[in-house]
Amino acid sequence: MSGQRLKSQFQRLYHHFSGQDSDTNLQDIAEVLFCTRRNVRMVINKMVDMGWIAWEPAVGRGKQSHLTFHSTDTELQLNHARKLVAEGKLEPALEALGNNADKLAQIIQEQLGHTTAHGKQIVRLPYYRAFSNLNPLQPLRRSEQHLVRQIFNGLTRINDEKEEVEGDLAHHWEEITPRHWRFYLRPSVRFHDGRLLESRDIIATFEKVRTHRLFNHIQRVEAPFANTIDIHLSMDDHRLPDLLTNLVAVIQPADVDSTDQNVLFPIGTGPYKVIQNDNKRFKLEAFEQYFGFRALIDMVDIWMLSEVASCYLQPASDVTQLGGVSASSRLKLDEGCNYLLFNRVSGLPVDPQWLAYLQGRLTALNILQRLNTDQIGDFRLTNAYGILRGGRMYL
Structure with a gap:
């Protein structure tokens, strides 16, 4: 039965x-x-x-x-819906709840956040789309960039607290000349598949990286000694360690290719490895053989919630606060801006009079007044005067 x-x-x-x-x-x-x-x-x-x-x-x-x-009948209904939600089957869960979106939101809220299961610390998070590209050599969206930082390591990295460059896969480096840098690698670093990191992996990575315009002054990369990498440049670069913190320069296995498997399940040396990546779930698991401090969270489980779960993604103001901490103290203003870029080759933007008229009508301040500012509380949109702070605004 x-x-x-x-x-x-x-x-x-x-x-x-x-x-x-x-x-x-x-x-x-x-x-x-x-x-x-x-x-x-x-x-x-x-x-x-x-x-x-x-x-x-x-x-x-x-x-x-x-x-x-x-x-009770209701308990069975809710338990069945909880099981469907845990499997990522949100539409069937909503149907099992009689299309009651409020109940679905409650179940989602119960299962998200920090929890402990089988002795493991798990954090479950909601997200609105899948992660279809985790190749650091390709242009990445902001969320993918953050995930790639957890999966890969470069020779150097930025210490966000100190705001300075520090060693990552390389524990030390020296500028032999402005065109010749030497990096000393940490020993016994392993990839997520268990393979040891070798000099050939770094050399192969930079063969691909040097096609990027930021790194096209790299002439050659070689390994003169064990756990030692020399980078030769075609022009002086006193800030090469800073440049190598760029996401493009993270180290991948020498035999990596651009197949879907490597794009969805990349193999790095970072604190987390990808164990699931599909349209329903994205899971990161702590890498036990990580060369640095082992991650405190055992698993990060991201749920791809469709439009039926929008009631959770935009919760009401009376949602229970976690741990007695107010929502405002957990929010961080994400700096950035939206901008319009016109094609000046053809069409109306070619006409300077039309462009001047549009600039006068379509100002950021006018747009701001038309936006619904009640969606994000005290963290409201503000007028931008440039892509970076302190710059001027252009259309």
Whole structure:
């Protein structure tokens, strides 16, 4: 008997007795469930095993057995929906809840955030789209850039707190000349697939990286000694360690290619490795052989929530705060801007008079007044005067 059919029979039984503990007999239950007395015994035993009911059979002829409900129709419905949500099946979960979006939002909220399962620290987060490209050599969106930082390492990195360059895969470096830099590698670094990081991986990575305009002054990369990398340049560069913190310069295995497998499941040396990446879930697991401090969070589980879960993504103001911390203290203003870039080769933007007219009408301040500022509380949109702070604004 399928689990769904058993749930349907429980619902029928629960509704018949209005959820009240009752004295009854097998024949009455058989009529309620439309089955034989033999089958009804099997159904009752399964419901007892599931913990939904208790059944006290009568002793003696003409006496009534006693039925006790340990669960409710609503509890079964919610548990079924919770299971569907955990599997990423949001549309079936919404249907199981009678298309009640508020209940779905509540279930999603219960399962997101920080939790502990089987002794592991897990953080579940909502997101609105899948991560289809995690190749650092390709242009990446902001969220992908952050994830790639958790998967890969470069020779150097930026210490955000100190705002300075520090070693990553390289523990030390020296400027032999402005066109010749030497980097000393950490020993016994491993990729997520267990392979040791070798000099050839770094050399192969920079063969690909040097096609990027920021790195086209790299002439050659070689390994004069074990755990040592020399980078030769075609022009002076006193800030090469700073440049190597760029996401493009993270180190990949020498045999990596651009297949879908490597784009979706990249192999790096970082603190987290990708274990699932599809349209429903994205999972990062702490890499036990990471050369640095082991990540405190064992797993990051990101759920791709569709439009049916928008009620959670835009929660009401009375959503319970986590750990007694106010929402405002957990928010961080994300600096950035939106801008319009016109094609000046053809069409109306070629006409300077038309462009001047549009600039006068379509100012950022005018646009700002038309936007709904009630969506993000005190963190509202502001007028931008350039892509970077302190710059002028141009259309």
